[in-house]
């Protein structure tokens with residue numbers, strides 16, 4: 524959802540910025556398509572790198588914990604009991620739980636990972652999937668304001684881009700609000716306001732540059 528919002532705002536701005544320089548439809552199409560691809564690839568690459576980095580960090584922390592459990596099981600068991608006490612479990616019960624969970628190596632590592640490191644060791648390594656998803660969501664957002672330029676040009680295309688961009692921004696904002704359990708009206712209007720400001724600025728800059736290059 525957020526990726527689609529990024530794509531939408533990026534390309535509403537880009538398309539209207541180039542259109543503001545009163546370029547012809549084919550130039551707008553070229554710029555918009557380049558913006559779509561550049562943005563989508565950049566999002567996908569960023570996602571791949573950051574998810575990979577998180578996974579490697581988690582794997583390294585797990586390795587350290589695995590070693591500590593192997594070398595000092597008694598200290599790790601006391602540490603586990605202390606973590607349960609800190610969460611409000613009575614001392615006797617905390618000891619019992621820690622003893623039971625420490626009896627099995629896999630369960631012990633899993634418990635230490637979740638409680639101590641805040642890592643879910645079973646989380647799937649989905650870097651590629653996250654990467655493809657962010658490529659697609661940016662692309663979907665970016666294609667919307669570009670779409671009219673394949674069928675129209677000039678003022679008609681500009682107005683179509685603005686209308687499609689505004690409707691898409693409102694809908695996306697509403698969905699983001701709905702998913703986040705926040706005020707749907709407020710997130711919808713905020714998304715629209717961001718799109719208007721971004722597109723307005725680039726349209727203005729495009730107009731100025733368009734005049735200066737003529």
Ligand SMILES: [Zn+2]
Nearest residue numbers: 599602635639
């Ligand atoms: Zn530990």
